[in-house]
Amino acid sequence: MIEVLTARVKDFIILNFGRKIYPEEIEAFYTKVAPVKEMCVFTVSGMKGAGKSKVLWAVIQPDLDKFREFSEVNLRFVLKERFDNASLSLPTYKRLKGFTIALEDLPHNLLGKLERYAVKKIYEPRVIKGIEGALPVSEELSADDLLLIESETGVKILKCLREHCIEEQCDVKRPIILEDSLELDLGIDSLGRVVLATRLEVAFNVDIKDEAISRAFSVKDLILEITDALRGAKNIPIEDQKVSLGPGYWKEHLQVLPKKESLEMLELSTGYYAWLFRFILTAIDCLIFKLFFSIKEEGAENVPREGAYIIYANHTSFLDGPAIGASLPRRPVFQLFYFVFGPYFFRPFEKSRVLRNLLKMGRFIPFDFSTHFLEALRSSYFVLQRGKGLCFFPEGLRSSTGKIGKFKKGFGVLAKETGAKLVPVAIEGAHEAWASTAKYPRYHPIRVRFGKPLLPEDLEKEGFAMGSKNCYEAICVAARKALVKLKGK
Numbered sequence: 001m002i003e004v005l006t007a008r009v010k011d012f013i014i015l016n017f018g019r020k021i022y023p024e025e026i027e028a029f030y031t032k033v034a035p036v037k038e039m040c041v042f043t044v045s046g047m048k049g050a051g052k053s054k055v056l057w058a059v060i061q062p063d064l065d066k067f068r069e070f071s072e073v074n075l076r077f078v079l080k081e082r083f084d085n086a087s088l089s090l091p092t093y094k095r096l097k098g099f100t101i102a103l104e105d106l107p108h109n110l111l112g113k114l115e116r117y118a119v120k121k122i123y124e125p126r127v128i129k130g131i132e133g134a135l136p137v138s139e140e141l142s143a144d145d146l147l148l149i150e151s152e153t154g155v156k157i158l159k160c161l162r163e164h165c166i167e168e169q170c171d172v173k174r175p176i177i178l179e180d181s182l183e184l185d186l187g188i189d190s191l192g193r194v195v196l197a198t199r200l201e202v203a204f205n206v207d208i209k210d211e212a213i214s215r216a217f218s219v220k221d222l223i224l225e226i227t228d229a230l231r232g233a234k235n236i237p238i239e240d241q242k243v244s245l246g247p248g249y250w251k252e253h254l255q256v257l258p259k260k261e262s263l264e265m266l267e268l269s270t271g272y273y274a275w276l277f278r279f280i281l282t283a284i285d286c287l288i289f290k291l292f293f294s295i296k297e298e299g300a301e302n303v304p305r306e307g308a309y310i311i312y313a314n315h316t317s318f319l320d321g322p323a324i325g326a327s328l329p330r331r332p333v334f335q336l337f338y339f340v341f342g343p344y345f346f347r348p349f350e351k352s353r354v355l356r357n358l359l360k361m362g363r364f365i366p367f368d369f370s371t372h373f374l375e376a377l378r379s380s381y382f383v384l385q386r387g388k389g390l391c392f393f394p395e396g397l398r399s400s401t402g403k404i405g406k407f408k409k410g411f412g413v414l415a416k417e418t419g420a421k422l423v424p425v426a427i428e429g430a431h432e433a434w435a436s437t438a439k440y441p442r443y444h445p446i447r448v449r450f451g452k453p454l455l456p457e458d459l460e461k462e463g464f465a466m467g468s469k470n471c472y473e474a475i476c477v478a479a480r481k482a483l484v485k486l487k488g489k
Contacts, residue, residue: 013043015054019093023116026094030058034082035066038106040119041096044127058099059123061106068215071368073190075101075183075217077396084400085437100132103181103218133185134177134218145178148220153204153227160199161186161219168192169469178220186219190373191409194253198245206230210374250472251417253374254381262379267360268386270334277361278334282325289326292443293319293433297327299450305331308384308420309453312411314404314483315393316431319441323430324391327448336389337363339380341397365390377410384418394476398436404487407480412472415456415479422459422479424451426487451486454479 013021023041031039038061043054062075072078079099087095100123107118122135141149148154158176165172170187182188188196197213204226212229216222257263267274289295303311313320321340325333359366365383367376380390394411395404415422426449434441456475459482463474466481 013041015043015056015093021056021094026056026096027058029090030083030086030096033086034079035063035070035072036079037061037063038114039099040106040114040116042116042120042124044124046128055097056093056095057127058096059102059106059119060099061102061104064103064217067217071214071372073183073193073214073217075181081397081400088400088435088437098127100127101181101184102135104135104179133181134179141178145220148223149178151223151227153230154223156203157200157223157226158219160196160203161222164188164192164196164199168195176219178218178223180219181217182219182222183217189409191413194374195245195249198249198253200226202245204230250413254378254413254417256378258375258378258382262375263382265356265360266337266365266379266383267363268383268388274361275334277358278363281362282330282333285322286326289323289446292441293323293429293446295323295326296445296447297450298447299452300327300329302450302452303328303332303389303423304421304453306387308387308418309389309423310384310411310415310418310420311336311389311391311423311425311450312394312479312483313391313425313427314399314487315395315397316399316402316427317434317436318398319430319434319446320393320398320427321391323427323446323448324425327450332389336391337365337380337383338391339365339367339376339393341367373410377414380414381418384414384420390414390420394479399431400436402431402435404480404484407476409472409476411479412475415475416460416471419456421453421455423453424479424483424486425449426451426483428487449486451482454482 011022011024013023015021021041021043026041027039030036040059042057042059044057045054060079062079067073067075067078079101083096083099102123107115107122109115126132149158161176164170165176165186168187172186176186180186182193193213197208197210200213201208208226208229212225213222216225258266303309311324313324321338325336328336365376365379367373380392384390392411392414394407396408399405414420427446428449429444429446433444433446459478460471460474462481463476463478464471466474466477468474468477
């Protein structure tokens with residue numbers, strides 16, 4: 001109680017060892033580095049592993065409009081990446097130890113000021129228990145919400161969500177409510193939205209645009225978006241569906257040809273100008289890394305000279321992709337495509353024909369985690385089926401700590417369904433040379449070590465032996481273990 005009164009009157013919080021924290025200062029810092037609408041910082045005591053120590057925590061209301069603008073759907077993934085990167089510039093005791101995402105508005109007083117004590121009272125018990133997602137709501141719904149949930153569209157969508165949660169083994173034992181977050185409460189990630197979209201198309205017999213799924217963050221959002229998308233949509237017979245739900249779902253999905261504009265961005269030939277561009281780009285790349293980073297490579301002979309293969313590496317820096325390119329023999333580097341995160345880096349290329357051609361000749365396959373993720377996977381499948389190589393970072397975004405994070409399911413799907421050989425690559429020194437938190441690179445030696453090619457079927461068996469629940473997770477778990485072992489040599 002003393003802490004609460006102190007925070008309210010003097011506007012600071014007392015941490016362990018008597019250190020003072022001004023919550024508004026911390027909130028202002030983190031709000032600048034991430035798409036946050038509002039946040040509330042407070043201390044939590046009694047968390048598992050922390051004992052009676054006070055842990056600095058935050059409840060965050062994300063700016064959903066900005067997430068939609070950049071085609072982002074994974075709220076926790078993006079916020080954690082931004083916060084981890086920014087935290088390194090703060091003293092250790094000022095860094096957040098964790099955060100809870102709230103889609104609802106935070107409590108305010110009559111003057112519009114954030115009620116910090118009320119936020120703490122509501123969320124601290126949930127933080128201690130490890131509960132995240134929608135707050136409990138009263139059984140009485142508003143007239144509009146009742147109409148929404150009892151509508152034909154609402155009933156079908158709730159049924160689809162329940163079926164999805166059962167088949168995907170999501171840990172949702174209670175009834176689904178309008179306030180549930182698709183990501184936090186129902187566990188629906190980027191690939192899960194792809195499956196859900198197919199399920200909804202089968203349920204409604206219409207072609208539902210990706211935007212209707214990608215713009216929804218809660219169950220209520222989804223019902224409203226689908227209701228709007230159904231207006232004027234043309235019915236299609238179920239037998240005309242390109243992809244059906246079943247055991248071969250992802251195989252069927254990837255075999256669908258990419259859209260015309262995506263195919264036009266894939267440079268499969270060895271035309272003179274494309275060859276010259278890649279030759280000059282590779283020469284400059286090698287020169288920069290030899291002069292400024294003293295790059296050393298080891299095991300480049302392990303990269304297949306022919307046939308489909310996926311090079312996968314740890315990801316801590318902007319330098320990772322170029323470092324791999326500078327370490328490869330000429331033939332593999334000329335046949336390699338790069339699976340790269342697009343929203344923040346490739347938007348300037350969208351309107352310029354010259355810049356789009358440079359992207360094409362550089363063999364970049366840009367993706368985001370919402371509307372273009374499946375399209376990027378289809379493009380990757382397309383080039384692998386034609387015997388090309390692909391450079392893939394299975395962690396998704398850059399690690400701020402230098403440690404190898406959890407692999408995303410999309411990597412396992414691509415590896416399993418293409419059967420391509422997997423070549424682990426351990427990159428050392430890139431994090432020190434240009435960490436994700438640094439504005440500019442600095443000199444530091446970089447070493448790139450290529451491991452022996454691995455077969456997806458072997459990794460699948462190993463992953464199941466390690467306790468994985470499905471084939472895609474098994475490949476991800478075993479492939480990560482191989483990369484950690486290679487990096488640890």
